Amino acid sequence: MNPKLTRRRFIKGVIASGAAATTTAAWYSATGQERPSGFVERLVRINVNGQVRNVDVEPQETLASTLRYKLGLTGTKLGCNRGECGACTVLVNDVPTYACSVLTHSFKNDRIETVEGLESANGDLHPVQQAFVEELAPQCGYCTPGQVMAAVGLLRENPAPTRDEARHALSGNICRCGSYDSYLDGVMRAAELIG
Template identity: 55%
Template sequence: MSDIEDPKTIECPPNTLTRRDLIKRVIVGGVAVSSASYLFRASTLLRQSAPGTGERLLTINVNGQQRRADVMKQETLAWTLRHKLGLTGTKLGCDRAECGSCTVLIDGVPHYSCSVLTHTVRDRKVLTIEGLASSDGTLHPVQQGVIDEQGFQCAFCMPGFIMAAVAFLKTNPNPTRSELAQGLSGNLCRCQDYDKILTAMMRGAENMRGASRV
């Protein structure tokens, strides 16, 4: 008898891996890899943004006072003012330097605080809407003009308009209505109440001229 078996009698083991099983393994493997990659990135980001990581204690001159705050390197002035110093009069609207609601004065010049990094204002003077009134509570002439004319509807954009107007009126204390409109063109009002806003700002300009004569 020959030791070589007849090929016809050799039984091949059945293929236990079906096409469906293969697809399942590929999907599960891909999800596992993707999940691991996501978790790794997330944990890295959490470590980078954890409190105290990359922060530094800054002293900022805000409304005539030296204020200290822990500030992240990428932190904007608007965020610091609102969430670190509690000065919520500065509003965040678009958060991309388009609407002007976050306008503050830096060394007397209007800036969108949502696009200014806090660490860049060291050794500079920041003025917000909270710092306009006198220490005895007397409102700034532009603020009083807004009250006199009831110049805003919802008033969300009001702080930004007032700060921009204060800066503009220092350079042009007696503007025409058209000049003032041009000077405030960087500020937007969602209610589109521009006519009343201009009337209020013109009253503010008049109040400022009257105050300078006293």
């Protein structure tokens, strides 16, 4: 083994270089070592908002932590960090998912979308975002990114939901301000904008 090539230096070098295809597995390959038993790859590639990102991820790290603290995507909020409130909702392959309750390692081959990825390249708001602005859906706004992502997930699956269908689809997202009525107005308005 190259004495100057420590695991830490290797990972730091990969991150600094922005290399896209290198993984921790390559380190073992480069050093000719066997992977230890129970080995969990730390340097993973995940697809976030259409970009492949290389991240040093701890084995027990949640997707919410990776998004917020490793990738700087702080639009994903942590309200409870225990799968109750939905503020951390992101889309994984179009499915609304609590990012606080899943491990980043589980999503190496999946398409992750956060609230930061919804605007078009020219800066136009997504119809759900636009509708939420028009209906003044947010109050304090802390739950809003999760509500937005749940609504986007719903409208991809069902572009013309009834108000009751929307209510059930968003029922995993708590709004302590109680802005449910305004969010539902926003979802119905978004359906019109999309339709």
